[in-house]
Amino acid sequence: MKKKRMWQISFIIGIFFLLYISWTGYSIWSFSLTDNKTQTDAAIVLGAASKGEEPSPVFEKRIDHAIRLYKENYVENLIFTGGKGEKTAIAESEAAEQYALDKDIPAQDILIETKSQITEQNLQYANSILQHHDLNTATLVSDPLHMKRAVTIAEDLNMNVVSSPASDSAYKSLRTKIPFFLREWFFYTGYQILSLFRF
Template structure:
């Protein structure tokens, strides 16, 4: 009977230990989730319109050959930076959703040309699909043009992840979140924030393995 009693006690002790480990892990995860959410939310309020060689506009959806409201907000902000001489060049990023569609960057270029930006001041890349590619391909295109300093243009809630990636690429870059974001209401911001928390966390966790 003593052996049986001792066995039950050991099992109970192991169960309590496992429960404590699980609860501790859950607490750490929850704390990080809250931290990531706060960092992403507050980082988007930062703007550093430092005089730079070019603005890199991160790609977004195109609707029927025109910029979506999200993309237009980013492009309009970049045009403002250009018109106020914060940048000398505009780098538009974003590839094609299908072979029959114009690339996001091509649509952005046409939008800028229609608003008086000389073609010589526009650089595009047409291959990127995700934020990491937006930045790496834009950096390569910029280097070919002799550019070295950049303002990164995107929606405020996208800026933390974008700037983390830019830093990892060794870019001399500054955040310039658009004040024309299509995500203006809390109802639209919360899903965007949750999505960014997921992608930002995934990027940070996987970074050591890249």
């Protein structure tokens, strides 16, 4: 009887786990389609890799989207995030800053942080910038499938944010989307589970 009972409990736990990861997967995918274009104080561009002193193609698409938001008067400032990698000459955010300057964005409207290495740090340092400059609202910019986790982390930091994913993401084909989706699925689920032990 004990073995049967244990098997039943394990089966129920397994079903709940499958339902949970299915829900998180659906949540990530459906949220990637949401674009809340509205006026905010700043666009926070989440970092991606840079090549030498130039943004990677993935990062470039994110920056381009933020620049469009700025030029269409949705945001008043651009905040670029991302630190220096082991094999890069400058920080990701510095590469983004130069890219934006080359696109005629005024230097006084660009803010950067150069320390972060992961999404959570991107947002922690960006939040410090918002507070330091008395900016209250922000539009998060990243790739569509990254947005659910990014917004969740930002809200946990008590940031007032909306989501506007890069409309011309470098991840277009299923061959590139599926690995990125699975990666986000893993990290978002892990973040949610770890959050249960933080509070």
